[in-house]
Amino acid sequence: MTARHAVSDSPLGELTLVADDDALTGVYFRHHWRRPTAHALGEHVEPAADDLFRRTAEQLNEYLCGERTRFDLPIALVGDPLRRRIWDRLVGIGYGQTKTYGELAAELAGATTAYQVGQAVGRNPLSIIVPCHRVVGKDGALTGYAGGLKRKRFLLELEAPAPAVAGKLF
Numbered sequence: 001m002t003a004r005h006a007v008s009d010s011p012l013g014e015l016t017l018v019a020d021d022d023a024l025t026g027v028y029f030r031h032h033w034r035r036p037t038a039h040a041l042g043e044h045v046e047p048a049a050d051d052l053f054r055r056t057a058e059q060l061n062e063y064l065c066g067e068r069t070r071f072d073l074p075i076a077l078v079g080d081p082l083r084r085r086i087w088d089r090l091v092g093i094g095y096g097q098t099k100t101y102g103e104l105a106a107e108l109a110g111a112t113t114a115y116q117v118g119q120a121v122g123r124n125p126l127s128i129i130v131p132c133h134r135v136v137g138k139d140g141a142l143t144g145y146a147g148g149l150k151r152k153r154f155l156l157e158l159e160a161p162a163p164a165v166a167g168k169l170f
Contacts, residue, residue: 003042023076029147069095086120
């Protein structure tokens with residue numbers, strides 16, 4: 001395995017992109033709650049010099065400018081089986097949609113709790129790509145986000161459908 005990372009500018013600020021071989025394994029904000037250690041990040045490379053990082057930066061910028069609704073990147077989610085099941089559910093939340101922690105727990109059945117879902121969502125290594133920002137509190141309230149609530153609000157507003165026009169112009 002060849003871990004490496006690059007730092008890319010975006011409309012949401014600096015993002016650290018992490019990859020292992022041919023798969024993206026992390027997208028972290030500058031003050032992300034749980035960033036990997038320097039050792040886990042691997043060698044620093046320039047985003048333009050690495051095809052995967054170049055494509056990732058392009059797709060993230062397209063998404064953040066409202067020009068893209070899904071990502072087409074090879075990813076690898078590394079975590080225990082429950083976390084991977086939860087992260088897989090996050091990928092299934094469509095653009096412009098939200099789910100609550102409780103709804104995700106119910107979908108997983110078994111003894112999975114909303115708290116466990118919250119713990120896994122908070123440790124999602126692929127912010128934005130695996131859309132943990134689409135998970136909200138029971139009453140629809142914005143809850144914690146590893147990149148900060150301001151960024152979560154921006155992402156949800158970016159994906160919000162345009163309001164219906166109240167009247168016709170003609």
